[in-house]
Amino acid sequence: MIIAANLKTNLTRAKTAQYINEVENFLNKNAISQEVLVFPAPSSLTLHVGKVTIGAQNAYAAQNGAFTGEIGNEQLEEFNIKTILIGHSERRHVIGETQEEIVKKFNFYKELGFKIVYCIGESLQIREAGDKVMMEYLYSQFDGIDIEYENLIVAYEPIWAIGTGVVPTSEDIVSVHLKLKEKCKAPLLYGGSVKVSNANVLLGLDGVDGVLIGGAALIADDFCAMVEFAQQIENK
Numbered sequence: 001m002i003i004a005a006n007l008k009t010n011l012t013r014a015k016t017a018q019y020i021n022e023v024e025n026f027l028n029k030n031a032i033s034q035e036v037l038v039f040p041a042p043s044s045l046t047l048h049v050g051k052v053t054i055g056a057q058n059a060y061a062a063q064n065g066a067f068t069g070e071i072g073n074e075q076l077e078e079f080n081i082k083t084i085l086i087g088h089s090e091r092r093h094v095i096g097e098t099q100e101e102i103v104k105k106f107n108f109y110k111e112l113g114f115k116i117v118y119c120i121g122e123s124l125q126i127r128e129a130g131d132k133v134m135m136e137y138l139y140s141q142f143d144g145i146d147i148e149y150e151n152l153i154v155a156y157e158p159i160w161a162i163g164t165g166v167v168p169t170s171e172d173i174v175s176v177h178l179k180l181k182e183k184c185k186a187p188l189l190y191g192g193s194v195k196v197s198n199a200n201v202l203l204g205l206d207g208v209d210g211v212l213i214g215g216a217a218l219i220a221d222d223f224c225a226m227v228e229f230a231q232q233i234e235n236k
């Protein structure tokens with residue numbers, strides 16, 4: 001399974017380096033065969049050689065250039081980073097990235113062979129409009145995206161579950177994941193208030209190939225505990 005930490009706008013460079021070191025040590029000391037991804041804040045991107053894969057939470061769809069405030073592939077190449085989050089709901093609804101901009105970014109980093117964690121998810125308003133409306137909305141977030149790209153990972157993160165402590169029922173998660181898998185065969189992660197107390201159940205659900213964790217991943221020990229849950233499930 002794939003266990004990913006989205007550190008968002010948290011931790012200093014020094015604390016991120018310590019975090020990555022703690023997770024790497026855990027993976028090396030234990031027989032962990034999970035794929036572990038860590039997406040640090042841009043200021044904390046670093047060259048890391050080991051079992052932990054470092055990814056970018058975002059980057060501009062350019063090698064370099066006059067894009068004030070952005071980082072491009074040139075800055076990622078420096079750290080040998082070839083993994084990126086694209087379409088996160090905070091990029092869509094806080095920063096205001098359009099589907100057109102997201103598609104352009106997806107295509108740019110796909111051409112570079114990046115492993116892309118492509119995020120989709122609905123608002124509470126869309127969910128409350130019923131299954132048909134919700135699934136049509138989720139499918140629309142694949143518009144323009146090559147869902148057969150071999151380095152694609154999809155993360156389903158209901159917006160109303162992000163940072164709220166509220167998690168869909170297991171039945172709802174399975175239902176959405178299986179419907180998404182009818183359309184896209186890529187590994188499918190669940191994200192949205194995943195934490196140590198619920199990760200074991202979530203990771204065991206049909207259609208869940210891993211998790212994308214925000215707040216609860218900020219403590220390295222807790223993130224490692226959730227990695228271990230995934231390993232225990234796979235060892236069964």
Ligand SMILES: O=C(CO)COP(=O)(O)O
Nearest residue numbers: 006162163192193214215
């Ligand atoms: O946005 C998320 C991961 O990308 C989920 O965040 P939380 O785990 O804090 O709900």
